[in-house]
Amino acid sequence: VVSTQSTGSSGINAEYGGGAKKDFTKTGRGRFRNDLNILLCGDPGTSKSQLLQYVYNLVPRGQYTSGKGSSATGLTAYITRDPETKQVVLQTGALVLSDNGVCCIDEFDKMDDSTRAVLHEVMEQQTLSIAKAGIICVLNARASVLAAANPCDSRWNPKLT
Numbered sequence: 647v648v649s650t651q652s653t654g655s656s657g658i659n660a661e662y663g664g665g666a667k668k669d670f671t672k673t674g675r676g677r678f679r680n681d682l683n684i685l686l687c688g689d690p691g692t693s694k695s696q697l698l699q700y701v702y703n704l705v706p707r708g709q710y711t712s713g714k715g716s717s718a719t720g721l722t723a724y725i726t727r728d729p730e731t732k733q734v735v736l737q738t739g740a741l742v743l744s745d746n747g748v749c750c751i752d753e754f755d756k757m758d759d760s761t762r763a764v765l766h767e768v769m770e771q772q773t774l775s776i777a778k779a780g781i782i783c784v785l786n787a788r789a790s791v792l793a794a795a796n797p798c799d800s801r802w803n804p805k806l807t
Contacts, residue, residue, distance in 0.1 A: 681789065684790075684793070685754065686698075686794040686795070688802060689797070689801060694794035701792055707744055707748075709740040709789075711752070714756040718763075719739065721761065722738075722741060722764055723736055723738045723778075734781065741791075744789040748789060748792050749789045750793075754794060773785065774787045
């Protein structure tokens with residue numbers, strides 16, 4: 647959690663640039679992710695949304711979504727039927743579309759707990775497992791997550807930190 651302006655700017659620069667790739671497969675420890683996930687938390691009116699919009703416009707593979715209007719299927723993937731062929735089609739959401747980029751999520755505090763739980767696999771494993779309507783696959787979601795939230799009671803309480 648980033649709580650100060652100078653630390654927040656440094657963290658976002660590091661997220662945009664990415665970390666160093668670590669490959670320990672020769673030692674049996676596997677590969678470690680190099681993408682950062684950042685939560686900006688601050689009082690309303692501190693330009694968190696503008697900062698997310700700036701990063702979204704700066705990054706080539708960026709996606710922007712609002713936590714209040716997002717659902718689990720909108721962030722991950724959903725199944726539709728093609729009107730011409732009548733076949734089942736997998737449509738990807740914001741996290742998969744921002745593969746090798748940044749997914750900016752505004753109003754993270756207003757997101758449902760069930761929707762927020764979907765982010766666990768994506769942020770940890772950088773994949774998204776799908777098993778819907780006979781479609782079983784694993785999609786890459788190697789995205790950094792940049793989220794912004796207001797504190798509880800819409801006021802930063804230094805006694806709680």
